[in-house]
Amino acid sequence: MSESLNPSADPSANPSAPTPGEATAGTSSAAAGTGTVSSVHAPSSAAAAGIPDDLRAASFERQRRLRQEPRFPGGPAIDPAGSHHERRIRSFQPRRSRVTPGQEDALLRLWPKWGLDIDGQRVLDLPELFDGLPAVLEIGFGMGEATAQMAADDPGTGILAVDVHTPGQGNLLGLADRNGLSNIRVANGDAIILLREMLKPDSLDGLRVYFPDPWPKKRHHKRRLIQPEFLDLVAQRLKPGAVIHCATDWEPYAEQMLEVLTAHPLFENTVADGGYAPRPAFRPLTRFEGQGLDKGHVVHDLLFARC
Numbered sequence: 001m002s003e004s005l006n007p008s009a010d011p012s013a014n015p016s017a018p019t020p021g022e023a024t025a026g027t028s029s030a031a032a033g034t035g036t037v038s039s040v041h042a043p044s045s046a047a048a049a050g051i052p053d054d055l056r057a058a059s060f061e062r063q064r065r066l067r068q069e070p071r072f073p074g075g076p077a078i079d080p081a082g083s084h085h086e087r088r089i090r091s092f093q094p095r096r097s098r099v100t101p102g103q104e105d106a107l108l109r110l111w112p113k114w115g116l117d118i119d120g121q122r123v124l125d126l127p128e129l130f131d132g133l134p135a136v137l138e139i140g141f142g143m144g145e146a147t148a149q150m151a152a153d154d155p156g157t158g159i160l161a162v163d164v165h166t167p168g169q170g171n172l173l174g175l176a177d178r179n180g181l182s183n184i185r186v187a188n189g190d191a192i193i194l195l196r197e198m199l200k201p202d203s204l205d206g207l208r209v210y211f212p213d214p215w216p217k218k219r220h221h222k223r224r225l226i227q228p229e230f231l232d233l234v235a236q237r238l239k240p241g242a243v244i245h246c247a248t249d250w251e252p253y254a255e256q257m258l259e260v261l262t263a264h265p266l267f268e269n270t271v272a273d274g275g276y277a278p279r280p281a282f283r284p285l286t287r288f289e290g291q292g293l294d295k296g297h298v299v300h301d302l303l304f305a306r307c
Helices: 019-026 030-034 036-041 054-070 101-114 145-151 166-178 193-196 218-223 226-237 251-263 287-294
Strands: 115-117 137-140 158-163 184-188 206-211 238-249 267-269 300-307
Touching: 030 137, 036 287, 101 115, 101 166, 101 184, 145 158, 145 166, 145 184, 158 166, 166 184, 193 226, 226 238, 226 251, 238 251, 251 300
Parallel strands: 115 184, 137 158, 137 206, 158 184, 206 238
Antiparallel strands: 238 300, 267 300
């Protein structure tokens, strides 16, 4: 599971909430913009010291620029789409966690070669990106172990792996490098912007969404990724016959996935009886999945073909 694909509070309802990039950068809530109320209603130390307004403003601007600078020069951007696209309820939440020296090394060395930012400002040529290989999109790869295994088992397929978790990005790049996997590209940012703005119609040979956040509370169900509107967009980008493969260990979410996929006119269940599919051999057993199985969870796979 990619725990990083967990939606945060609705940014549109809280204009001062940190952007995904700011959260990824590990800034404090005050530095990310959530502490602005106190700075407005209480005199700052700078004001108390008699610092002129123009110098104070210049200092704030320098701090803002520093927050927007990438943690790894030449690596994944903090907020690749910036203000180019609307704020909305998102299906992910960047996690703040430490980047190891090995992950940092991979980001610095390999991002220019195998990484790309989802900026929404260009359309990708997938055949060029993958040297003519068919390409599947994987949304949420966590630390990337399963992704690397699938890439190794199927070198004839390119995997465009999307996540916002910087340690995971570095880990997957390192795995690809150590195992000689040239069929992986790592994308940083919002998968919705990637699908909507940066991929051509009928360009994908498959979509994989493994263990997305289930958002178990009813009031959060709107944040689940697998929704009719998402499937409308996906249907435009998948080639006819391409398969969307979902997996979850959360029973209510599995039921919702089955319901919305079955109801969509452009997708057809690959299982004859219209139910869940056995786990296909090409999907490795993930560490997260193993933990769920140890707890008695039942994992459901769903494979639906684009009509």
